Amino acid sequence: MAEKTKFVLEQYLQTLKSMLNENKEIEDIAKKLYKRYKSAFDLVFKYSTPNDTSEIGNILRELIEQEKLLLPYNSNKTYVRFQPIFLHKNIEKLKDKGLFPKDGNLENNTIYLYEFNIRNHVVNFDLKIGAGEQEVRERLFEIYRKHKSFFNRVDKNLQPKWHQSFQKLILSENDIGDFIESGDTEKLRKILTEKFRELIEQDLPKYIQILESELL
Known part of the structure; x- marks a missing residue:
């Protein structure tokens, strides 16, 4: 050559x-x-490193839409929300017990608020008492306080607008860092799906059981 x-x-x-x-x-x-x-x-x-968490929200929305026990609710880039079908099936009982406004509807009421809080460093699932009729909020707050073994974030004083009551870690800082660095969407989907299934199959039934006991 x-x-x-x-x-x-x-x-x-x-x-x-x-x-x-x-x-x-x-x-x-x-x-x-x-x-x-x-x-x-x-x-x-x-x-x-740019923290693009949009894929996290997209996956969570898909999981909610595929879950027969849930209905999608008002969401945005930071908060991905849903409502349990249980609320819709028992709305009249909740009203009779003073646990929902008499003239209210679930389409535009946030007293029962279920949301995935997506941040650049962590993703949590938060169950909150949202804004709304104060008497209903106070009744719900007392129920949550009676069951502190489940409601791990309920405090002594009801906050005026949004009151954190239950929280579950969905993605840690390391989980998000790994995704941002690797771009491995399938790994991200696997972790999110596992945490989502755990929430729906273990935590949500406990929550519903507590509400059901108040409707008897």
Whole structure:
């Protein structure tokens, strides 16, 4: 092979290796630098990587739509919400017990608020007493206080607008960091689905059982 031809081919291969991130020398240097300055690199990655959490919301919406026990409710980029079918089936009983406004409807009432709170560093499921008729809010608050073993965030004083009552971690900071770094949507979907199923199959039945006992 002519020297000029050999040189051109070698340069071409070197370019391909660089494009494919297979340059062993660069890879070794990068690994050594990261090992030596790991905390500094992690800090840079944390604040410079764009935190696109839209895929999290999309997956949660799909899971809600596919779940026969739930109905989608008013959602946005930060909050993905639903309502249990249980509320719709028992709305008249709830009204009779003073646990829902007599002239209210579930389409535009937030006293019963179920939402996934999506942040850049964590995703929680929150069950809140929302805004609405104060007497109903106070009755609901007393029920939640009676069952503190389930309502892990209920406080001594009812907050004037939104009162956190139950919270469950759905995605940790590490979970979100891994997704942002890898872009592995399937792994994200698997974690979200597992947490979602746990919420619907374990936590929601306990909640409904508490409400059912108040409707007897």
